[in-house]
């Protein structure tokens with residue numbers, strides 16, 4: 001089983017880092033294929049907490065080669081900050097990171113544009129992380145982007161920065177009333193990273209294909225999640241890349257037949273940050289309890305996450321588009337202590353009962369959840385290490401989600417640390 005993809009099945013923050021970390025112990029390459037430092041992976045190893053935003057979380061396993069694929073947008077300041085932080089804490093894999101020559105750079109002006117655009121949108125804002133991710137991807141598609149390889153050729157870099165800023169400076173000055181950004185200053189800022197970057201730059205698509213040819217195990221780590229996908233998510237309240245499993249092919253340069261297993265990560269309830277529809281969102285004390293019990297505050301921005309009950313329609317769509325072979329259920333322990341737990345099994349929208357996510361944004365915005373109520377449990381489940389150690393009602397909850405999502409649940413997270421899992425089958 002050499003090619004494995006991990007994808008969030010909801011709106012992100014499902015605890016992918018933890019699931020990845022379970023598998024990464026036995027993989028040879030761990031690859032980020034989309035997004036930038038808008039991601040936030042929190043992993044607890046030996047009582048130490050690591051919060052990663054850009055680097056693949058499998059980096060914590062010394063045997064893995066970490067890779068940043070061509071589909072990622074890279075903020076070099078963050079990249080080297082994270083590498084230094086990990087090296088200072090003895091994470092040796094940070095030393096042999098490979099970065100795709102084709103990955104795009106988040107330049108300082110992308111961050112400025114991200115923030116001013118959001119401000120300009122006002123009520124219609126997306127609620128981005130403000131890390132410059134969207135503007136960097138816009139430049140990529142507009143063919144005005146700066147790639148990692150451009151930092152290896154000073155003359156080209158200067159030309160490209162100048163070309164990229166030409167229009168933007170008009171916009172900044174005339175529309176947003178901001179100062180123009182000087183291309184030479186940006187080029188200098190970027191070039192200071194070249195000596196450290198040069199030895200990491202690689203044709204990562206070739207490296208990964210060679211590795212797969214040799215039967216090595218490659219783990220593709222999705223950042224963000226299915227419903228934040230620019231094509232399949234709740235557009236326009238999405239990120240600007242393709243976090244779905246198919247994004248691993250374009251974002252890392254491997255063919256679809258290389259993928260043997262796609263694992264969807266889903267939280268036992270639902271959360272979302274930023275704007276956009278969220279039918280099971282709770283605006284009351286129950287939502288606040290989930291937020292507090294689950295520690296639902298953004299790893300990247302510190303924003304309180306919006307919280308609500310598990311929505312089977314949301315996951316079912318992700319199952320279909322990603323063809324998940326397995327699901328990994330996280331944070332089940334957070335639901336301990338509820339007398340009964342609602343699970344969304346349908347919507348009412350504009351007088352109609354829906355069994356699947358509606359086709360249009362209008363219907364989605366008007367969707368009201370239809371709940372089924374499952375009995376809760378009060379026993380502490382954080383010490384369970386096998387399925388039969390879970391209380392009967394917890395087992396029922398898991399089995400019902402499995403049924404509703406029509407996919408086997410192969411792993412369950414019952415606490416924040418690495419060992420707090422119940423594995424039902426091997427994920428590799």
Ligand code: IMP
Pocket residue numbers: 011012013038039040126127128129130131132133134223224228237238239240273274275
């Ligand atoms: P951007 O990716 O910063 O452009 O933000 C677009 C949307 O995706 C916003 O609603 C963000 O809150 C959301 N988002 C981006 N990255 C993550 C993540 O890692 N977890 C959850 N939401 C995210």
